[in-house]
Amino acid sequence: MVYKIDPDADRVYIDEFRKKPIGAHSPGLQRLLNIMRHDPSGRQVVLVCRKPFEEWVLGMMPPDRSQPIAIEDEPVFTDIESAEWEVFRRRWRAITGQDINMPLRD
Secondary structure, X not given: OOOOOOOOHHHHHHHHHHHOOOOOOOHHHHHHHHHHOOOOOOOEXXXXXXXOOOEEEEEEEOOOOOXXXXXXXXXXXXXXXXXXXXXXXXXXXXXXXXXXXXXXXX
């Protein structure tokens, strides 16, 4: 059985991730994250750490893993949770076609 994301039913997990992007998650959110971490095209939004524990940017993993990661110059994240939230938002948009227009925290 292949799990798929249902943008309407799975939307409830957005707020759970938003509140706690790192750590243990509910089974439903973990299912969603497992799906989001595998892109059949081979392209994948990833975090790239530029300064350990201090600075992260986003990159795009190419389908051919022998090719370099395309690294974005901006935005630069100074906390891992904000960076993880942006990865989640971009993967959600890539899979569902819908934007998540919410900040990490209100």
